[in-house]
Amino acid sequence: MSDQVNFGDAVVSPEEKTRRVGQVFSSVARRYDVMNDLMSGGMHRLWKDRFVNRVKPRTGEHVLDMAGGTGDIAFRMAKRGAQVTVSDINADMLAVGMERARERGLEGLSWKQENAESLSFGDAQFDAYTIAFGIRNVTDIPAALRQAHRVLRHGGRFFCLEFSTSDWPGFAEIYELYADKMIPRIGKAVARDEDSYRYLVESIRRFPKPEAFKRMIGEAGFAQTGYETIFGGLVCIHSGWKI
Template identity: 65%
Template sequence: MNDTVSFGYEDIDATEKTGRVGEVFSNVAAKYDVMNDAMSGGMHRLWKNRFVARVKPQPGEAILDMAGGTGDIAFRMAERGASVTVSDINQDMLDVGIERAMERGIDGLVWSRQNAEELTFSSRTFDAYTIVFGIRNVTYIDKALREAHRVLKFGGRFYCMEFSQTEWPGFKEIYDLYSHKVMPQLGKVIANDEDSYRYLAESIRRFPRPAEFEAMIRDAGFENTRVESILGGAVNIHSGWKI
């Protein structure tokens, strides 16, 4: 019997997911940052600033920014002196990031196409591992978490920011309506791609709730795990340490 995984609200053969997610991000790459501003009213910038403040990048640290595509997180960490490797499974997203870095005159970043579930980096290479709004798109989340643990040095830290479902009464209903009705229409108008943004909204609903995801992080070997919720859990910053 073939293994099935979620693709939005669909259950598909596990062997299909990487390709289908790849199509989504190839389709949205050129308008990805514009859409982030439109969908969040610019709040994603504040969330990312808060995330990087929690990571506390230090000069000379080696940090792997997985699913880092267009460079938003990497640029912020590089400003603090960290040596950042930006990795993504999708070359179109990396190409956008490389172009943005050139436009901003940001040098020194390493760009590397990688599958989060099968990293080519040696064990105990990085001081920190970050992944923002990307882990829900991998086929096997547990494999990606184990790989994150493997490539971190002892004492290394794991930070992940991901969407989930808000628990705020009243706002929850508005958020659901916005995600399922408004987001796909914004995708249609701005990126000429309604289906990709419908998938992205649905993928949030299928992602494990914060407590469940925290348990997965612990199962991968991380200690001192923590969840910091934003907007009642609509966005969460997860962290853990390799001890």
């Protein structure tokens, strides 16, 4: 891994990026879901529904939801009968998720603080690995993908929901302007944290394009890799299988 990485548009050491990302999510944890609604006009709920439909969690399956924080994906999968372990590097995000689960009367979820780059789980523990809007915040993405492959059983599936950049003429330019000018302002007004949301916008721009990320998933050992675009590529569902 390089001794310098991007934290948004800034160039920092890997250790500094991990520390700063932790600060970002500790700062926004309590307002994270409200901000998601405001930034996406509620569309993130539909994207997550579509994502879980692609994962097809089944009764009795063991699923690792990495960067699962506030529980949005885990709750949907648990309702379908899957046994879900929710993991996140950030304890504040997990605390919000556990509180939300209690409020909804959802039991049976496991919660564990984990670094996606160095999971403590044994080999071949899970039937599916999911990560939604989290992989771009990982310092060493190839390491996280290799760990995902390691903890999956033979025939297990990897699914990732992540932002990218839209290629729709007109819409792409409008979204870029909105992301640049409005999202940090919304973050300042609602979450009282303009800088964290400026980082999140920058991190989306620096995330690999769909074809490049597909190659990275394949290089981690996954087969039958592919992706589905939403909103002309603004959001992508990536997938791969361990065979």
